[in-house]
Amino acid sequence: MRIIFTGARRGELVEIGRIVKPQGVKGELKVLPLAGAPLDFSGLEELFLLPASGGPPLAYPLLAVRSQGGALVIRLAGVDDRNQAEALRDRVVALAAGELPPLAPDDIYWHQLAGLAAYTAEGRKVGLVTDFMLTAAHPLLVIVDEQHREYLVPVHPEFMALRHDHEGESAWLLLTPPPGLLGEG
Template sequence: MTPINLDSSGSKSADLVTAGRITAVYGVRGWVKVHSYTEPMDNILQFPEWWLQGDDGWEPLQIDGGRRHGKGLIAHIKDVDDRDRAAHYCQRDIAIRSDAMPPLAEGEYYWHQLEGLRVVSEFEGRSYDFGRVERLMETGANDVLVVRGKEGESERLIPYLPGEYITDIDLDSGVITVVWDPEF
């Protein structure tokens, strides 16, 4: 979920955030299956405009219908009413404008805000630079920061538990401070 800078004319200004992916066609009337990265998954259907990753960058896409279907989602692409045209949109990432995302309470963060931040551990009176947040993952019990250090170093998996292992997140300086043993 890396933010991309782009406005409707293609110039850099508005942030886009990857929020899902069109995976396959559904039926014969222009519907597609959608894998959503939002929580809950059907939140992606609430955004009025999607941006779809294409060969030449991001292009706007409108849907005119969508719903849960089984364990996933399906959506209808506006003005696309046959399976062959819908197939053109498959296996492509969906992004939304970050300014369309609802604001969060203080101390809450979207994953894309944490990706790329430097992670510093304050452990037993010493400071350690662990590298940067490569991504986050869900484990069921709690989310986990996947931190990648210098080349040749193994990645660290740090539980995202504010107040326990995560002691500070400073978006302005781009640093997450953790209490984590450097031997892990």
């Protein structure tokens, strides 16, 4: 299982990046994707910007997008000069969850894991997935139990698998970590 890091889900929107600065003088914006690599925005017609103050998201038609190093440069309708672009610095960029590109069969978006219950092969509930950490060695899932203890579980197919109920509607994680990782023994 490979996790593609998206930000938090806010209703029907998923955070995908942050505006880091204006690009040029014609209103273009430089976006640093949360995924670490630019997502494919081809075919997207609309992006949402989340105000820092926590107000409602603002929809902007997407006019153009191009890759630049590890970032994206986007052009939004109604943002026509550097001053307008500067006013959008540090805004979170989101898109409708249904607009995320399809993934390979063993991949999953982070927002799909957040809040899932995690169980051992013996059926013991470990807790809920609350966070995701990128480390130099490998990514980790943060799982918090009912006593508020945190467990850091390496994201590795040997240690975890995504499972679904009989109807395929609700998902959960099956954990098979090395002995001692979950505090047992």
